[in-house]
Amino acid sequence: MPDVAQPRNKVIIVGAGVGGTSTAARLAHAGLDVEVYEKNEYSGGRCSLIYHDGYRFDQGPSLLLLRPLFDQLYSDLDTTLEEHIDLVQCNPNYVLHYHDGGKVVLSSDRAQLSREVEKWDGVGGADRLEGFLAEAAAHGSLSYDLVLSKTFNSLFSLLRPTFLANAIRLHPYGNCFNGPKHAKGLSWYPIGGFHKVIQSLVDIATSHGARYSFSTPVSAVTYDHSGRATGVRLSNGEWKSADVVIVNADLVWAYNNLFTKDDSQSNSGRKKATITEGGNDRETSELLDPKLARRLLNKPHSCSSISFYWALDSLIPSLNAHNIFLAEDYKGSFDDIFKRKGMPREPSFYVNVPSRIDPSASPDGKDAIVVLVPVGHLLPSSGKEETIKTFSNGSTVPDVDSQDWPSLVERARKQVIEIMEGRLGIKGLREKIIWEEVNTPVTWKEKFNLTHGSILGITHDFFNVLSFRHQARHPTVKGAYFVGASAHPGTGVPIAIAGSKLCTETVLSDLRIPRPESYASKRSTPKSSLDIQHRRDVLYVLEDIISTLFPYMVGMILMAIVGSGGLWYNGFFEDPPQPPATIFQQYQGETPPSLGLDLKSPVVLLGSLSVFILSILYIKLP
Template sequence: MEKQEKKTKVVIVGAGIGGVATAARLAHAGFDVEVYEKNDFSGGRCSLIHHDGYRFDQGPSLLLLPSLFRDIYTDLSTSLPSHLDLIKCEPNYVIHYHDGESITLSTDRAKLRAEVERFEGPKGGKGLEGFLSEAETHAQLSHELVLSKTFNSYVSLLRPSFLVNAIALHPLESIWSRTSRYFKTERMRRAFTFSSMYLGMSPFEAPGTYSLLQWTETVEGIWYPRGGFHKVVESLQSIAESHGAKFHFSKPISHVATDPTGQRANGIYLASPDNEKTRSKTKIPADIVIVNADLAYAHNNLFLKDGQSEDRKKGELKEPRLAKSLRGKKHSCSSISFYWAMDRVLEKLKAHNIFLAEEYEESFDDIFKKSDMPREPSFYVNVPSRIDPSAAPEGKDAIVVLVPIGSLLVEEHRTEEDWTGLVAKAKKQVIEVMEGRLGIKGMADMIVWEEVNTPVSWRDKFNLTHGSILGISHDFFNVLSFRHQARHPSVQNAYFVGASAHPGTGVPIALAGSKLCLETVCQDLGVPLPASYNVKGYKANSWLDIREGNRLWYVLEAWTSTILLLLVGIILGVSLVYGRL
């Protein structure tokens, strides 16, 4: 995109990963960008917690789908290795079961196959390869047909490329159902479905498409940015600032400003400090407004019928029906997350550890059907100091424990005493399970400092509707054309990016969403994307590198085999019919 004589002014509300990535893309493309963030730090859930030499990732703790990370740095005319030092996590996980057994998931295919065959028998390896083959198809098609495309209307679902491949994505079957086709033991089915928690969904409800997570973990590996996950945000913020973007922290906004018609965004109003008696708000003018705040929160608080008013009036929302609908949509789970500074190294823990409940399905039902804390939770334990020593003082460990719990969708009226009791119960259960399965004692006494996030604190810190840590759910009727796209439906020059907007939740998916947001803005303004977006990653340097298509003989062979199988099926069918007659 050529430099504009008068740069288009863009204001971004929120400095989460989606907002920072979009700021970097827009600034790189020649826009005048300013970001306003309510907290005094960037990254939102991708932020860090520090205490006395210990470092904890507040939210995401593993880097998946690395190609999407490489893509954004390439788009920004740089490279991922220039900004991040990624450490490979090996093994991927150690999974601890209630019966005392544990298994190790790895990117070493020989080791993984042996681990699977230990429980599945000699044919287990074949099941593993079949599962990963299907999961690879899900990953490739999702990248080509979903993560890189907008779905601005239901007509978008009728694209030939999508229709032809829709069945192969298995969107109407659950991950559990698809996994059960390849693994015959309950143990392995649990091992290859628990990661649906990363989507905030039950494996018994998450579409089969999302086995792409198991594929990227097993084939591409799990990675960790040295220095903490916030390094991703820092690097993108640095790139944005190098292109002139400005970031303003501790600056909550009141609402989005519009022109007299109420149909076009023209800036934002900053919220007045709590100690300021005047109602007068500071207006920040802009040509484009992009909202990275939680989607349901944004429609219920930031877009008013009278966007010229300096006062945010309750009940005067721009799209009240949409606001109510988004708030009432099925949301992903929340969590009680513990951040523990330990006085020693717990050798029996790897970087990523999973402790699964004995009543596996029932534990998910408690979360997603009853919106409560499971009677027996499955939980995830991350030890960043195991792979990055800078996360804790020498000879000590930093530990993060994530206990999935129902969001506040059903009820939001627990008292402070209720939450205190619930947190204490969760901590007691976690410690008892870890002590029992790891064979250690006195773990509570090893904790020298603790911080906790609950659904209430997730809601209050980051304006997350119902305290849902991953936004609106990803079931079939909350994705693609059913999910909110980048454009505001009735306010021109207003856009959205983040977990609850298309394409969805998770850091790599938010990065993909930032690209779709930029493309939408550029399309609406009639300006081209930067030349770096058209750079091809592969170049043939020799005739040895030229990629051939399938030769005619191979195509004919495939078609012949298919036709022969079809004919045999028809002959057998006819024979059975006439045999009965």
């Protein structure tokens, strides 16, 4: 009989954000039948573009950081990043503007950066920079190897010896990722906007047979009596079947909207769940897991932003492609955002001028400008007028129980313009703006179903990372998975790309499908010019020796412990049985019988050797 082609496993992905498009490309490349449903008319989610009359703006991310993760993605897809994207290296990486007019240029050129640091940090600053970069490089490599490429399906995952041996070096008890990010190597900008990366992933996926349906919202993930995912229900009522469903929509929103008992065949004893979010109480169909849904909803979320997109009638030469304006009390500014969930009395903000490195972003002689002002996210209670609270330290910030976003937008615009004019020494910035679009926490929430309007999802504090963060698998619905900012390993474009690989490998493993050959043991951390550090040779050699000997040392210790148990083993079967203290006292001044490891105790000998071998294997295996 002729061979009959086996049907391919059908995968439906909900959402065409970074995680969804990269996972779609990976799974389609692996030979699965992939279909993606996206509520908006465009792909990319926050990595999308805004156009106006010859001007182009990145709606969200504007820097390509942690390039090794992008290189790994395209390598896994049997291609290269350069084959699809025209990248421009950003030099300087960005410019810091201080309240007193001081300006720090963070160059991607090592020598120039050292001179800049010496200027501000005095003699020895360059040496301290080298030490900082060496430590940052070590942290980066450990993060790649121990966190971004590993799943943490239970608390026991935190007990991996290779993880424990290096965890302290990663400072896990600090404020992980709550401050400025330290990128590995250089920063880059994709010509044509960051969405070019997303579009290339869509193109790769479709070249392998994947299909995209835009302007097609999904209302539910469906599953059968056994708790296995069977597909999705679209907002128009149409049902689409699948063997696997991957949710790239906001994870917290998905738990509170897509997984309900209405979508199984077991609807007895239903109870309505009331969800409070962003100032609105809504009654939903009974949630599949209301306790988990509410717990996720109450987890600390990252900040939101007021983002301005300005088309200017001329250039502002004193602006670089990437600029950060720091408030005089920048720590207090961050406290206003992250602790008090409000808008700072004096904001720190980021200004991106894509037309500075990509002329196609605006008409000749004119600038396209994006201003991102971090603010607190939406809260359950929201009034109509802004009020002011005075804190014990004398600072005043908006009362976060009264978030009047139109008023806050007006205040943010006024402050941003005043700060930019003052620090750049320019006038008439407001008059240069010929067109504006604004995103607020409300619009972020409405456009992309972002819980609380939080632009980065669940925070990265200690109890929301690693085993404490939601992993790829749904805990109760078999065949349902998550990828994106609020799932492991976390938020940010390159981190979501790392998550797409973990999600893909989990799906393939559950389906018992071999990983593509292109995945075979390729290190994810190729060297770049800033990764070549002047290593402290003696310390690093010592570290390598300890790392090599560590598993054997643990094995010998465990072997000794088990062997010591041999004494208890020998004494226990005496008549009457003797406790360990008596047994050891019995051998004082004499040589004990090999701690019980003589031929009279072959079981103990075999057990000790087994513990020794297994401990080495456990430590050595990833």
